[in-house]
Amino acid sequence: MDRIPTVLMRLQYCVQEERKGWPTVPRLLSRRSAAGLDKRVAARRCLIGGLKERAILQQLGAKRSRTRRWLLRWPRALPLAIFSLISLITLVSIYAIELGQAQRDMTQLSARATAITAALERRANASSAYLRAGAALLATMEDVPADDFRRFVSELRLDADYRGAEGIGWAPVVRPDEVAEYNAFAARTGPVPFTLYPQPRGDAPFSAPVTYLQPDTERNRRALGFDMYSEPVRRAAMDEAWRTSRPTASEKIVLLQEGGEEAPGFLIYMPVFASSPEGRVLRGFIYSPFNADAFLQNALELEDAGAFGVRLYDGNPGEATLLASTLLDDGPVLREVRHTVTIANNPSVLVLSARGQTALTGLSMVTLLFGLLVAMLLMLLLRMLIQQAQEDEASLQRFEEQASIRNTLTRELNHRVKNTLANVLSIIALTRRRATSLEEFATGLDGRIRALSATHDLLTQSDWGATPLGAVVRAELLPYTFGEDQKVEMAGPELDLAPNDALSLGLAVHELATNAAKYGALSTPEGKVTVTWRALADNLVQVEWCERGGPPVPQERGRGFGTDLIERIVAHELRHPVELDFDPAGVRCVLRIPVRQRGEFAIRAGKANTPQS
Template sequence: MEYPRAIPLALFALVMMITGLSVFAMERGEDRRTEAMLIARAESVSSALERRANANSSYLRAGAALFATLDDVPRSRFDRFVSELRLDSDYRGAEGFGWAPVVRRSEFAAWSDARESENSLRTQIFPALVPGQPFAVPVTFLQPDTERNRRALGFDMYSETVRRQAMQEAFRDLRPTASGQVVLVQEGAAPEPGFLIYMPVVVREEAGPRLKGFIYSPFNAADFLGSALELEGASDFGVRFYDAVDGKEQLLASAGVEDGGKNKVRQGIRFANHRWVLEVYAPSTSALSTLSLLTLLFGLMVALLLMMVVRLLTQQAFEDDAAISWFAEQASIRNSLTRELNHRVKNTLANVLSIVALTRRRASSLDEFADGIDGRIRALSATHDLLTHSDWGTTPVRAVIEAELAPYARDSERMLNLDGPDSELAPNDALSLGLAIHELATNAAKYGALSVPGGRIDIRWQEVDGNTIRLDWAESGGPEVKQERARGFGTDLIEKIVAHELGRPVDLRFDPEGVKCTMLVPLRQPTDFSLRARDAGEEKPPAS
């Protein structure tokens, strides 16, 4: 009732919030399920990559152990070693196996002569050694013997920084070691990233280990990743393979969907004495899942339905409350009017008796008495007509006071002094003021300044702040006011009922020299009491 628009909107927002939380929970669960699948996929692909690399490293270790026992590694011996491995045609993601011996500057010519005698084609070491380079590590043999692999023969791998660092680390640790990202020499016009795994061939001597050369495997990164994915089967996930070196990551290869989306899992791998990073991700989608979409639509319909129902109930409650308030107000008005009528009848009778007594005392003949009492009773009737039959329009303050004091205004033995501006009062305020003036005048006629000759009543009013009138009633010249007296109905009427109707406190004082009363009467705009006037005129309850 206090928030007719806010309650339906708050209920709608609450239902939508619950629906949103439900959708969020379902989407969160879906993300977790996807994340779990991504983790499983990442572990399986990582395991496949490690198996590929470890199998190749095992072959390199075997070759290094064999070649370390030979004084020289001729082509026939190398080809026989590779053939006995009985590898499949694609070498499980590798480009093959190669042999690269350590060749010093003085041995370049002999190395070229040996290659010419074996291949009937003279091969030169390239690029030329830079000053300070102690030796070269040229590609001597590379199986399978294809046109593509022949492009790499004679290439000094020690001349390139990334390869050289990997070879130095492999010699230092005496185990298979992978290089970082490189482009293989045998790549054609569209080079793709790759890497190599080196295994040093070392001869044990009394002075210490002597490096004889390296048996190695070159890898095309895309082929290497593809061979691992073949072991795991197809899936809807994407995979990226990174080289992680010195805190930096370089993309080597990717497979599957290209859009990474928000769901992704990154996993570090270490094989061939090198660190790699594998990233597995699910394709991004901006749409909600089917269950989440259905839940959202259902929640929206429920929220709208509840909002409409609450809105209808609130509207009905407003109409019922308005009807109840109207009937209660009418009942209160009738009760107040009944009490006021009863009191006014009594006061009117008292005034009539007082007027009769005063008129009789001053009259010298029966006709004079009849004329005097008739005029005062007519004045009292005019006051009643002014207050109750003004058609609920505005009433001047002076007119209300004059109507109530009209029965006493013609008596020359008393003085009535009225002073104030031409201010207009609303109907209810005029009735309340008239009721108060009537009670004060009645009391004055019974016990105060109007009860004896020479009595004086000063009534002054003025506008205080533009919306309030201050009215002062002061009696003088009357009998001394008794301080020990019973509280009458008139006092309660002024201090409680009149003060309540005016919405302002009433200061009523029974000073010994005379009664004094100060009232604050509101000045209202017509719009403030037009509804009251209409209701009073129509006497109809609001529609339900």
């Protein structure tokens, strides 16, 4: 906008130069056609420049990638989606690792259970082999002397090779009519006197009292004389062994050796037969009592259970069938396997368990930490990309805005320069017709152009926005407001005018002030000029010029330039008629000026209040 005052200064310079010779003035006027051509050329260049800027913006817009549009459309959802996706992949990887580890642990657990099952069966088979050997030996003997039985057991070296068992015992078959004879025999040959108990009730075909039990210990003596056939669990095992002629283990019992303590155990029976003309005749049972916990610990010496818990059940697992356990209650059961163990023709169940707190393996922890780190880094990187895309988008929008502003400024400047030049040409034409000499022409033209320049300065200071009405009036009347005698009074509210309206008002006030200084109230010391303005409506203001105390205004006078300027040019620009009254007491002029909203004339009205993203 600084170009307009520059143009006006050049015009003033041309006027001052033309004072040197009147004939050169027509040359200035004769340049109208050339000026019009220059205006058309400038407008065409402005249009071409706008098209080029639009093409550049379209190219920049086309370069925006689809990815960047996604980043700008979902600036918060995309980082969360990436973080969730990487986290999901990490969790799936951890699940796969844990599943593979669980399968490996289960395989290891199953292999360990198989090894322990084999150890238990080997111990049971060794016991069965000893009992088979003892049964074969006793079957060849008519009687079973205590010394021979003790010698047989001692040669088995039970302390070294038969750990887990209480020993080997002999329980002969005693018929009901043989009880008295048996009691006499027991009192005579036993390590301590004992008798058969409980007394037979007559519902059993025979009794099977514990007669010998080696090694001879205090624990084993507690069982001497007990009729094992009188107890249902022992009887069932004996009958099964009698029927199958094979070593047979009993179900869960409590040995008499325990002295009343609830320590589960079991017995393995092997029947001993004698030959007779009628066939085989049952003579008794050779057996071995086992403490279940000692039996399990003895087997674990062969195959260590490691960190796993071992439980041995007599049949289906349950609290009532639990024989022995090494499982400590130190956490929930994570994994377990079950194997069937056959102990002397009696199926049992071995349960191997892994207990503890649920925790991720080392590889899973590393995978989790690595996955979270990658997810956070990718989320941070994507956030930085989004921020960069937002900054780029903001820069592009600012560039588009600046390009639009430049284009608008160019068009506006072209329009206003054309208007200003049109006003100047009109002023020159009117001044030329009214001037009688070169000096009069130059002086009048100089003052009017200076008035335009002063108003342009105000508009430039306001960035060609709203200009205060009072500032325009004060700028034109500034030369008449100095000194002790104040000849000008101005009053009115604060109102803003559009740029073109301010230029028109400045021209009108300049003409009125020039006329008053030459012929009116400002030409005498007693004269006074009053300028007041008030709002007639929200979109209309009235400015009143009134002169008093000056020379009487002649009623018969010629029509001057100022009258034509005000009534034609100013009235046309303001779009309202001007009331110009030449009262004898002083000139009175009333102008009505539209008050327009800023958006109707401000170049950047739509942009000024737009917040930057």
